[in-house]
Amino acid sequence: MLQLIQFLVAAGTLAGYTVQGLSTFQWPNQLLDYADHQLYEGTMDGLVEGCTPRVNTPRDNTTISAQWLRLAYNDMSTHNVDDGTGGLDASIMYELDRAQNVGEGMVQSLQDFNGLAIIAPFFGMADSIALGAVFAVKGCGGPVIPYSAGRIDATAAGPPTVPQPQQNLTTHIELFRQQGFNETDMIALVACGHTLGGVRQVDFPLIVTDTSIDVDTFDTTPAFDNTIVSQYLQNTTQDVLVVGPNVTTQSDLRIFSSDGNVTMQSLLSADTFSDTCATLLQRMINTVPSAVNLTDPITEPFQYVINDPLFSYQNGTFNMITALRVRKTYLYSSQCECYSDLVMGRPAGGSFCPSTGCSKQSSSTQPVFFTVFGEAQGFTASRYLFNATINSTSSISKFWFEINNNDGSDPVVVDNGGSGFVIEQDPSLSLFVDAMRSELIFSENSGGFIAFLKVLGDAASASASMTAFSPFSTAISPPFTPTTTSINLELDETNPPEGGFTFFTANSSISGSFLDLTANVGSTSFTVENFNLAFAVSSFPSIVISS
Numbered sequence: 001m002l003q004l005i006q007f008l009v010a011a012g013t014l015a016g017y018t019v020q021g022l023s024t025f026q027w028p029n030q031l032l033d034y035a036d037h038q039l040y041e042g043t044m045d046g047l048v049e050g051c052t053p054r055v056n057t058p059r060d061n062t063t064i065s066a067q068w069l070r071l072a073y074n075d076m077s078t079h080n081v082d083d084g085t086g087g088l089d090a091s092i093m094y095e096l097d098r099a100q101n102v103g104e105g106m107v108q109s110l111q112d113f114n115g116l117a118i119i120a121p122f123f124g125m126a127d128s129i130a131l132g133a134v135f136a137v138k139g140c141g142g143p144v145i146p147y148s149a150g151r152i153d154a155t156a157a158g159p160p161t162v163p164q165p166q167q168n169l170t171t172h173i174e175l176f177r178q179q180g181f182n183e184t185d186m187i188a189l190v191a192c193g194h195t196l197g198g199v200r201q202v203d204f205p206l207i208v209t210d211t212s213i214d215v216d217t218f219d220t221t222p223a224f225d226n227t228i229v230s231q232y233l234q235n236t237t238q239d240v241l242v243v244g245p246n247v248t249t250q251s252d253l254r255i256f257s258s259d260g261n262v263t264m265q266s267l268l269s270a271d272t273f274s275d276t277c278a279t280l281l282q283r284m285i286n287t288v289p290s291a292v293n294l295t296d297p298i299t300e301p302f303q304y305v306i307n308d309p310l311f312s313y314q315n316g317t318f319n320m321i322t323a324l325r326v327r328k329t330y331l332y333s334s335q336c337e338c339y340s341d342l343v344m345g346r347p348a349g350g351s352f353c354p355s356t357g358c359s360k361q362s363s364s365t366q367p368v369f370f371t372v373f374g375e376a377q378g379f380t381a382s383r384y385l386f387n388a389t390i391n392s393t394s395s396i397s398k399f400w401f402e403i404n405n406n407d408g409s410d411p412v413v414v415d416n417g418g419s420g421f422v423i424e425q426d427p428s429l430s431l432f433v434d435a436m437r438s439e440l441i442f443s444e445n446s447g448g449f450i451a452f453l454k455v456l457g458d459a460a461s462a463s464a465s466m467t468a469f470s471p472f473s474t475a476i477s478p479p480f481t482p483t484t485t486s487i488n489l490e491l492d493e494t495n496p497p498e499g500g501f502t503f504f505t506a507n508s509s510i511s512g513s514f515l516d517l518t519a520n521v522g523s524t525s526f527t528v529e530n531f532n533l534a535f536a537v538s539s540f541p542s543i544v545i546s547s
């Protein structure tokens with residue numbers, strides 16, 4: 001008979017606990033979960049916030065946002081609507097020797113994404129480039145672009161179809177058409193793109209002939225705004241692709257004026273500019289080979305997301321740790337103290353749950369620091385940590401959360417859309433990384449992990465192995481591709497078999513951020529895929545023992 005676990009949360013007031021259907025997250029969905037995390041709690045923020053031109057740095061004296069947006073567009077440019085091939089697929093990593101992709105900023109941007117270590121087995125460089133575009137725009141004060149994940153990285157170059165300044169209007173219209181954009185779209189997309197950045201002299205010496213200029217910016221503001229449009233229409237533009245001395249490379253003038261300035265006139269409205277750019281740039285980053293399926297767009301942080309539960313076993317009991325992120329709105333942030341007196345209690349009519357430990361109050365609360373997206377949208381959040389003891393014989397089948405407002409109203413039940421958060425008995429509780437015995441060892445290159453195997457047959461017949469995925473490429477220049485290392489686990493002498501479990505151990509480099517585990521017991525094989533070690537370590541620092 002399986003035990004059920006119910007987590008109860010009681011809060012002083014209802015403030016902020018508004019349930020919104022649109023942001024319901026159905027667990028488990030590792031890709032969506034990861035995309036939400038990168039968007040709202042990720043690390044890209046720091047490089048683009050403030051939209052500061054990087055003067056006297058190896059960043060070309062321009063904004064990182066400008067570089068990330070150009071990278072995304074040029075990568076996407078390989079799309080062909082006629083046969084559904086190409087698009088935003090990271091093929092740019094194999095196309096950097098082409099004249100249209102010239103510039104240190106391209107390599108530096110790819111190095112950013114490699115170095116940020118956000119690449120996962122299911123979230124590649126292409127998803128990172130698209131995410132970079134979304135951060136680039138928001139970081140410079142532009143609109144929120146709904147983000148979808150699920151791109152697939154190319155392994156070779158695509159066709160050379162990035163538009164170039166010396167090409168004529170007919171060619172540009174055709175290239176944009178192939179990418180899926182009509183003439184109106186083309187005009188607006190170029191304006192949206194050229195609100196950031198400029199032309200770098202050393203890369204385009206025939207366009208920017210004055211060698212004292214470093215980057216000839218398209219307009220006078222680094223921000224994502226419609227100055228590019230107003231200065232063009234006022235005939236005060238400095239855009240070298242409009243007013244440059246060489247008529248051949250006045251491509252922005254040809255494009256902007258191609259419909260008698262009608263589209264540019266419409267973009268004089270800041271709201272129209274913002275909305276149009278959001279729509280077009282979303283289409284741009286979602287331009288992918290037709291075989292690729294993207295997730296639904298994430299438009300706001302999910303109301304509730306959980307951390308995948310982590311298990312540990314000792315002396316007849318499991319410890320399960322998990323966490324619930326609860327979204328709030330700024331509207332209520334002045335009352336945020338109300339969450340500090342969260343308590344957990346036994347369920348009211350908890351007859352299903354006879355022994356101690358089946359409902360738990362949160363052990364601690366962490367503030368969640370959202371990126372520019374959460375801030376711009378007026379959201380904040382708290383994460384409630386839970387640590388439950390579970391009888392290892394009876395185990396559990398599922399858990400859920402209840403948020404009790406202590407005001408006589410019914411508690412808000414967070415039960416994953418009615419199904420609860422279901423713990424599969426196999427393989428979840430047959431093979432898992434023991435969160436409390438695993439250690440992060442700060443030595444030269446090792447982090448120690450102990451996997452934990454439930455032996456169903458003869459212990460002597462058991463064996464285990466793991467593959468560690470590292471998002472880092474040690475390559476000096478693109479392509480940056482992740483590395484995997486396969487390791488056989490050894491029986492752990494220091495933890496003899498106990499309660500039907502056999503302990504295995506292995507050391508892996510800390511940079512391995514995801515683990516695939518396999519265990520064979522006699523003829524039965526168990527696997528756990530994409531165990532997110534980085535999340536485990538960052539979410540529950542207390543499980544990490546440093547030495």
Ligand SMILES: *[C@@H]1O[C@H](CO)[C@@H](O)[C@H](O)[C@H]1NC(C)=O
Nearest residue numbers: 055056057058059060061214
């Ligand atoms: C950035 O601009 C400054 C001032 O114009 C210049 O001295 C410097 O060389 C430029 N840096 C780079 C990397 O081009």
Ligand SMILES: *[C@@H]1O[C@H](CO)[C@@H](O)[C@H](O)[C@H]1NC(C)=O
Nearest residue numbers: 166167168169170171172174
């Ligand atoms: C535009 O350029 C293409 C390719 O160079 C050329 O074939 C075409 O004739 C040109 N069209 C016009 C209108 O100049």
Ligand SMILES: *[C@@H]1O[C@H](CO)[C@@H](O)[C@H](O)[C@H]1NC(C)=O
Nearest residue numbers: 181182183184185186259279
């Ligand atoms: C381009 O497509 C948009 C809709 O995406 C439409 O509003 C516009 O009229 C089209 N422009 C042309 C020139 O077909």
Ligand SMILES: *[C@@H]1O[C@H](CO)[C@@H](O)[C@H](O)[C@H]1NC(C)=O
Nearest residue numbers: 232233234235236237238243
């Ligand atoms: C725009 O400015 C240029 C030079 O600054 C000038 O030659 C041109 O006549 C102006 N055009 C209009 C329409 O004012």
Ligand SMILES: *[C@@H]1O[C@H](CO)[C@@H](O)[C@H](O)[C@H]1NC(C)=O
Nearest residue numbers: 165166206207246247248249
């Ligand atoms: C103008 O630009 C084109 C294309 O880059 C180049 O071939 C031509 O030599 C340039 N003309 C002058 C006068 O620099």
Ligand SMILES: *[C@@H]1O[C@H](CO)[C@@H](O)[C@H](O)[C@H]1NC(C)=O
Nearest residue numbers: 232233234235257259260261
């Ligand atoms: C479009 O605007 C530009 C820049 O102000 C101007 O030079 C050009 O003459 C305009 N074209 C039309 C057809 O109005």
Ligand SMILES: *[C@@H]1O[C@H](CO)[C@@H](O)[C@H](O)[C@H]1NC(C)=O
Nearest residue numbers: 150151152290291292293294
């Ligand atoms: C995309 O979805 C379709 C329909 O569900 C499916 O047949 C196809 O295999 C999926 N493609 C990928 C790359 O997952």
Ligand SMILES: *[C@@H]1O[C@H](CO)[C@@H](O)[C@H](O)[C@H]1NC(C)=O
Nearest residue numbers: 313314315316317391498499
């Ligand atoms: C294991 O549990 C038993 C019974 O609950 C207890 O007597 C024993 O001290 C525990 N051993 C350890 C190492 O905690």
Ligand SMILES: *[C@@H]1O[C@H](CO)[C@@H](O)[C@H](O)[C@H]1NC(C)=O
Nearest residue numbers: 319321363387388540542543
């Ligand atoms: C969870 O609770 C167990 C038993 O009370 C304790 O040993 C362990 O340190 C706790 N783990 C965390 C991450 O708080």
Ligand SMILES: *[C@@H]1O[C@H](CO)[C@@H](O)[C@H](O)[C@H]1NC(C)=O
Nearest residue numbers: 001316355391392393394395
């Ligand atoms: C665990 O569950 C088993 C079976 O239901 C029971 O016999 C045992 O007493 C329980 N252990 C504890 C410590 O509650």
Ligand SMILES: *[C@@H]1O[C@H](CO)[C@@H](O)[C@H](O)[C@H]1NC(C)=O
Nearest residue numbers: 441443446448490505506507
């Ligand atoms: C893992 O590393 C630790 C510390 O360097 C060492 O004591 C241990 O023997 C290693 N274990 C394995 C399985 O290599």
